[in-house]
Amino acid sequence: MNLxxxxxxxxxxxxxxxxxxxxxxxxDFYSRLHPAGKMDTLGSxxxxxxxxxxxxxxFTLDNVLVAIKIMLIVVFYFLASPTATHAIVDAGIRAxxxxxxxxxxxxxx
Amino acid sequence: xxxxxxxxxxxxGGLLVSATVDFPDWADPNSPASRHVSPRxxxxxxxxxxxxxIVTAVLADYRGYDTMFETAVVFTAGVACFLLLRRREPRxxxxxxxxxxxxxxxxxxxxVPDKEPSPDVFKRIDDDWTPHDLIVMxxxxxxxxxxxxxxxxxxxxxxxxxxxxxxGGVILGASVILMALSWDLRTAMLRMKETATGLMSAMGVFxxxxxxxxxxxxxxxxxxxxxxxxxxxxxxVAARSLGIFFVEVGVGLAVMATMVLIYKNLASEGRLDQGx
Numbered sequence: 001m002n003l004x005x006x007x008x009x010x011x012x013x014x015x016x017x018x019x020x021x022x023x024x025x026x027x028d029f030y031s032r033l034h035p036a037g038k039m040d041t042l043g044s045x046x047x048x049x050x051x052x053x054x055x056x057x058x059f060t061l062d063n064v065l066v067a068i069k070i071m072l073i074v075v076f077y078f079l080a081s082p083t084a085t086h087a088i089v090d091a092g093i094r095a096x097x098x099x100x101x102x103x104x105x106x107x108x109x
Numbered sequence: 110x111x112x113x114x115x116x117x118x119x120x121x122g123g124l125l126v127s128a129t130v131d132f133p134d135w136a137d138p139n140s141p142a143s144r145h146v147s148p149r150x151x152x153x154x155x156x157x158x159x160x161x162x163i164v165t166a167v168l169a170d171y172r173g174y175d176t177m178f179e180t181a182v183v184f185t186a187g188v189a190c191f192l193l194l195r196r197r198e199p200r201x202x203x204x205x206x207x208x209x210x211x212x213x214x215x216x217x218x219x220x221v222p223d224k225e226p227s228p229d230v231f232k233r234i235d236d237d238w239t240p241h242d243l244i245v246m247x248x249x250x251x252x253x254x255x256x257x258x259x260x261x262x263x264x265x266x267x268x269x270x271x272x273x274x275x276x277g278g279v280i281l282g283a284s285v286i287l288m289a290l291s292w293d294l295r296t297a298m299l300r301m302k303e304t305a306t307g308l309m310s311a312m313g314v315f316x317x318x319x320x321x322x323x324x325x326x327x328x329x330x331x332x333x334x335x336x337x338x339x340x341x342x343x344x345x346v347a348a349r350s351l352g353i354f355f356v357e358v359g360v361g362l363a364v365m366a367t368m369v370l371i372y373k374n375l376a377s378e379g380r381l382d383q384g385x
Contacts, residue, residue, distance in 0.1 A: 076252065079251065079252060083248040087242070
């Protein structure tokens, strides 16, 4: 059981790390929101899911309740995080932020 | 005049800074607070108030005066924002903008219409921009009840876990502000009118002071909730626990209403007609 929890936590960490690298490496506002929204959502799902699983270990009512609460956090995160990303993109377009284009070949950097 | 004000500020600030030298060090075990007050709270809170969360007990019971005036400060801040920002005269420029609900066509009028069109057909929107995003609107509609439920939980559960009136009140206020952000100010104002925020803000302080005065009337000291025990038909220890809950409700009301009041006035330049 512990091994499964560790593997899932590690996977979540991979996604979080990918998200962090993506935020740093992507070229513009919109593409940076892509890792920020997606990777964080999946990463937190995996990590919180692992925590809920870990909490189930002595299978008592108290622990199950805690696990359910953790999974509720995941549900609200899944609702709120993509919506927030969507709203930020919307605001960016309204503010006139233009999307990044791939620079033409030979036109300098 | 400005030079005088600056001199006063520098003088008082200098005095305050010089006074901090005399403070006990951080976490000094020999400071008066750590030697006398803290052990008393840590040892006696459970048997005197039956509140496991010592912070809540200290905040609302042992130092009830402090918290009462903190609530009064929140209320005063709300009143100050209201007095400074609220403007009665309408916005300059008569243009009104409506969205036809069925087609989404935006209609802009150069004058204020004699008769307001039916809100079922034309929805009035802000003249600069109204958020009209199906995803954001509906997700917020879905989330707001849960946020409010959580806020009530935080207010009521301050005895046992981190939380209490201030935190829960802020969450409640944030839920109303979220509605104003995701829909628009008029929708939020339909749910919580200006008079409601003003009244609730004052009501919160009134509940707090009223519980204190009730204790006074029942023969205890001001804010001594143990005196409420004959009224609540519980023993004095449980009465103190319940008294803490009552004042937390007052704090929550005052904080929520003040948050919403300040937000509404700031967002609409004090006119409360449009804004995010």
